[in-house]
Amino acid sequence: MTLIKGAVPYGEGDPVDILIEDGLVAEIGTPEADGGDVIDARGLVVLPGFVDLHTHLREPGREDTETIETGSAAAALGGYTAVFAMANTDPVADNPVIVEHVWRRGREVGLVDVHPIGAVTVGLKGERLAELGAMARSDANVRIFSDDGLCVADPLIMRRALEYSKGLDVLIAQHAEEPRLTVGAQAHEGATAARLGLAGWPAAAEESIVARDCLLAGHVGARLHVCHVSTAGTADVLRWAKQRGTQVSAEVTPHHLLLDDDRLNTYDPVNKVNPPLRTSSDAMALREALADGVIDCVATDHAPHAPQDKDCEWSAARPGMLGLQTALSVVIQTMVRPGLLDWRGVAGVMSERPAEIAGLPDHGRPIAVGEPANLVLVDPKATWTVNAARLASLAGNTPYEGMELPGVIKATMLRGKLTARDGQAVR
Ligand SMILES: NC(=O)N[C@@H](CC(=O)O)C(=O)O
Ligand SMILES: [Zn+2]
Numbered sequence: 001m002t003l004i005k006g007a008v009p010y011g012e013g014d015p016v017d018i019l020i021e022d023g024l025v026a027e028i029g030t031p032e033a034d035g036g037d038v039i040d041a042r043g044l045v046v047l048p049g050f051v052d053l054h055t056h057l058r059e060p061g062r063e064d065t066e067t068i069e070t071g072s073a074a075a076a077l078g079g080y081t082a083v084f085a086m087a088n089t090d091p092v093a094d095n096p097v098i099v100e101h102v103w104r105r106g107r108e109v110g111l112v113d114v115h116p117i118g119a120v121t122v123g124l125k126g127e128r129l130a131e132l133g134a135m136a137r138s139d140a141n142v143r144i145f146s147d148d149g150l151c152v153a154d155p156l157i158m159r160r161a162l163e164y165s166k167g168l169d170v171l172i173a174q175h176a177e178e179p180r181l182t183v184g185a186q187a188h189e190g191a192t193a194a195r196l197g198l199a200g201w202p203a204a205a206e207e208s209i210v211a212r213d214c215l216l217a218g219h220v221g222a223r224l225h226v227c228h229v230s231t232a233g234t235a236d237v238l239r240w241a242k243q244r245g246t247q248v249s250a251e252v253t254p255h256h257l258l259l260d261d262d263r264l265n266t267y268d269p270v271n272k273v274n275p276p277l278r279t280s281s282d283a284m285a286l287r288e289a290l291a292d293g294v295i296d297c298v299a300t301d302h303a304p305h306a307p308q309d310k311d312c313e314w315s316a317a318r319p320g321m322l323g324l325q326t327a328l329s330v331v332i333q334t335m336v337r338p339g340l341l342d343w344r345g346v347a348g349v350m351s352e353r354p355a356e357i358a359g360l361p362d363h364g365r366p367i368a369v370g371e372p373a374n375l376v377l378v379d380p381k382a383t384w385t386v387n388a389a390r391l392a393s394l395a396g397n398t399p400y401e402g403m404e405l406p407g408v409i410k411a412t413m414l415r416g417k418l419t420a421r422d423g424q425a426v427r
């Protein structure tokens, strides 16, 4: 039994006490609790635990950069109660053995619900469909499939994947990048890349695939999810597709909301990511699109990399940035502070909507009696300074190093059990 005292649900109205029993919200109001753990939550906002549709945990294969255990700790500390682990591991998660390993290991660690994403094609090669049905029916109960890291570029393979996904009632998540337009690409194709002498990654390489896939999904009557939307033009395509009734959902990363290609001047590869940081006007358009629902949710694309893969010349460095422990703070900075979202809106884009997209029945639920106690307590007034060495991830490639960011996560609870408290993961 745990009593959360004096928290404000969704930052709206008066503080309440919340009694947690048997993993559920047992009472809200002024419960008479005797014994158990009491959490002093005066001044804190309580939200439903966050759900990340896009995380890279690097296990199996690159346990030197992140493991399911360290990534789960980062997730709990970031306020997450469920994460979806991408399939671009080594070996690739394109079969029931790998997805069941990820699922079981996540359960063993117990800090966050780890849902493996299955590969769409064998070995992420884009040539032959993986056994989606076998992964969906496995103990891992795979619900999302993606070749993330790579685009399912062949339109016929993508069409078949969408058709199968409809039959299996699963979701295809596309990394939208027309590979013929991004050969050797290093940075957003525009004035900054031209000045720095970096080969360009044009916005149209993303937008053309998103448009194509929306048309394909509409044609076969399947759902489609678009990973890491990075351009204003993609938001326009999504707006158009949604208006004509296409079942498409989309995510934006915290880094595409906050950062832009102005940061590339130093050639520090910590800023190298795929899709690349775009222009500040793209970032502003993404904020608007997230606020008005054209983009459904925030997903971290947490992508740990080893020092030897990051601290080298720009063209040799791997793309990707850490994101789990900084996501909420970046969303506060870019969305809450400018008045684009209130706390209710944050619950929507970080918890409710991603849970709905993934079909998770027990996450993103209302804070109400009888609901699973998957909760996060946030100090909205406090700030913190990012220090890579103190993050739970094994890797240190955060672009926010040294930045002071708003919003401190005081506690995270998964089915009534504390998974993070005062900056420490609790196992
Ligand atoms: N985002 C990245 O820059 N990198 C991701 C792959 C991906 O999300 O496309 C990774 O696996 O490192
Ligand atoms: Zn990707």
Ligand SMILES: [Zn+2]
Pocket (backbone or CB within 6 Å): 054, 056, 086, 148, 149, 301, 303
């Ligand atoms: Zn990714």
